[in-house]
Amino acid sequence: MASTAGLRWGLDAYTSRRFTVSAHAVDSPVLPNTAFRRWFDEHRRANQFTVHRIPFDELVGWRFEDGTGNLVHDSGKFFSVEGLDVHTDWGDRGAWMQPIINQPEIGILGIVVKEFDGILHCLMQAKMEPGNLDSVQLSPTVQATRSNYTGVHRGRSIRYLEYFLPPRRGDVVIDSLQSEQGAWFLHKRNRNMVVEVTEDIPLHDDFCWLTIGQIHQLLCQDNLVNMDSRTVLACIPFDAPNGGPREPARGPYRESLLRSFSAGAQQSLHSTGEILSWLTDAKSRHELIQRTVPLREVKHWYRTPDEIGHEMGKYFTVIAADVSASNREMTRWTQPLLAPVERGLVAFLARPIDGVLHLLMQAKTEAGVFDFTELAPTVQCMPGNTGDLPVHRRPRYLDVVLGADPAAIRYDVVQSEEGGRFYHADNRYQIVEVGEDFPLDVPDEYRWMTVRQVTELLQHSNYVNIQARSLLAGVHTTW
């Protein structure tokens, strides 16, 4: 691979790239912050589009299948909404049925990176999605389902796709399958990629070059960097700067975070082997049975002409939408969308242990998870759903997050989930620092891990869930 002076990607075993969080330009000679803001606002203005709810029977190309009642596309592609029957003995969850999105094909979420004036830039896209709260958000260079890029969608060809498919014109620095929302998707995964190129690349409309430092600033704004960008950015392994701090002292939180990026086995509360053994133990001794069932057999969910929902108004509804837009693959279409009933809360508790910041990770089992459990943030819930639960089933540590001293909140941003499938789905993402008096001893579903340990596991599939990855991208901004 080509050398990139001044940039340091971590984790030698996987890539020769090294990347240092503090080396990032927070402005760019290619597209300075002020120019980006103008460019982005223009795209938001120019991409006027309307999304309005319609009854299911006005969907074009979609129907409720005879017999099963599953919501399917006539082509048999894209995705379907089916029923799932779940049984587990993990975490006091028991058994339940629910609608779930079944989309077995693997899409590509890919960012092209390239140096300009010795500074690494990411090729980002201003992309409209029908479910987005703020219309256009910043997406990866390529964000394509397999149906998109193999032609089922009959859309325009995908820009820059050639950098992600063989024969590939660039060096792969990140390439792994990562899961999406386990509560809403059955076994869904996308391919998360970063590819570095050296050749000249034509800059199409809707695309811009930004430094990682600039993107980190944008990650601190609500609903701007989309979920697909966040998951790819989360997979990038950062190192602490070589030879000690080159920055002015930034306080003990930031110093412990820098150490956490590079922490070796001796600096972690548990070795990675112990973490993997803990997950193996959970998978071996507990049960998760996932069985797809006809949607019309799902108990406690109703269907009206324009909505599928839970009889107590919980969780989410499935709706149908008519979408008109100017610059998407097709200019008008209809599709089902999943609409959560409220904003979620996603939070890490972060605690320095011997001067190295550790995140409190939770082994969480969700309906559609691929391999029993994944590492989730400390808290991941819909707070309104939890009010009527008995105390022992309320999300653990929710009270710590809700009662946190504002000075201890290191990150607090509302971010949207994927607008191609979800309607106005967002979460409040928080990182809450707790002190060295916070108990190290935690229940068996939780483990303290360094940023480096979580990042190492991201070289593999199905260890870290989408909410944890979104929030990990936020952690990178708090140094």
Place this chain on the structure above:
Amino acid sequence: MASTAGLRWGLDAYTSRRFTVSAHAVDSPVLPNTAFRRWFDEHRRANQFTVHRIPFDELVGWRFEDGTGNLVHDSGKFFSVEGLDVHTDWGDRGAWMQPIINQPEIGILGIVVKEFDGILHCLMQAKMEPGNLDSVQLSPTVQATRSNYTGVHRGRSIRYLEYFLPPRRGDVVIDSLQSEQGAWFLHKRNRNMVVEVTEDIPLHDDFCWLTIGQIHQLLCQDNLVNMDSRTVLACIPFDAPNGGPREPARGPYRESLLRSFSAGAQQSLHSTGEILSWLTDAKSRHELIQRTVPLREVKHWYRTPDEIGHEMGKYFTVIAADVSASNREMTRWTQPLLAPVERGLVAFLARPIDGVLHLLMQAKTEAGVFDFTELAPTVQCMPGNTGDLPVHRRPRYLDVVLGADPAAIRYDVVQSEEGGRFYHADNRYQIVEVGEDFPLDVPDEYRWMTVRQVTELLQHSNYVNIQARSLLAGVHTTW
């Protein structure tokens, strides 16, 4: 973890144990080789048992389920024989249906290790399995299905199980889920463990302490070390000795093998990142659809009163057996067994690349694989099944293995597959060295990897298949 002077386990990130292949005593002060041989022969003699085939309707507790025709146990536990409908666009395989064993629960394969006189010993068991060719083989300390140890089996309690279940009395050094035969099992995995203890352990009859050096010698004999032992042994990461060779020169093959145990990223033809990207690419761009179907709907397979088989006599049959034995959990029982129609051939081509031995790994998709594909040996086939295939579908490199110069064959042993499910199933396992004139350029389903790279992936699930692990245990003996 406790320190163990003189022993070196590899892969710091996962465990503090380090283990050097050349440090192993090939004899033991606890049980010298001659005494072991006497002990083992006595157990083979003492464990007389009979296995004879019976018609399916003489099975006790098993029946063909109404409607589906699946072969199931009355308890709903153990395993069932069902149908599987498979479609894939990988490797010219197309679509087919077959019977498959469905055993969703995860068992434990665990070896207790302990130092005696500063030398690490493994607690091994002389264990009879009904399908074994030579009755008793050497098994791990614990080899138990979940039904075994949670009581469904109604058998005696499992010796030494307490070292593998919490609260655990020992240090975990290996703990990962590993797959079993993808052609015969649907998504089957077992928990592979090594636990080190320091306390005194009572030595029960049927158990013995052996050094890893002794076990490596036994791995060079036919049908002696069982499959469950081999998979656990394969997961142990070995280092080359520190400070250069401490052994007399053993020739270029052995020197290149020692380098392969410890090879860093610079000494591997591909980085581990490139290997993972190659697997991600295969999983993303190809399709494997696995759908369970009623056994009686499986096309091209017949059922008689005492056999389920393929109409052309290929692959395997499913039979029923009556088993009487003296020291198993129960003294007499009946069960179905899967009987392959011929002996398989499993081989690595091994080639030094710049002085570092590389194994030629194949990304192989089998009917019941958990996540699309796993790394398999260079050749893995039933040679008799391949005779009538068109030339372009015959197993690649089979001719190289069959035509190898005997001096280039570094390992050549017949090993049994799991005797609890398979009847007289064995493979000829071979390691064939090829010279530096052998092409580095290989088809896209193949990659050259160092021993260290394969071993690193064994810390995770579903990267390396059971045949490759069995043969990797053999590689460790050839230094």
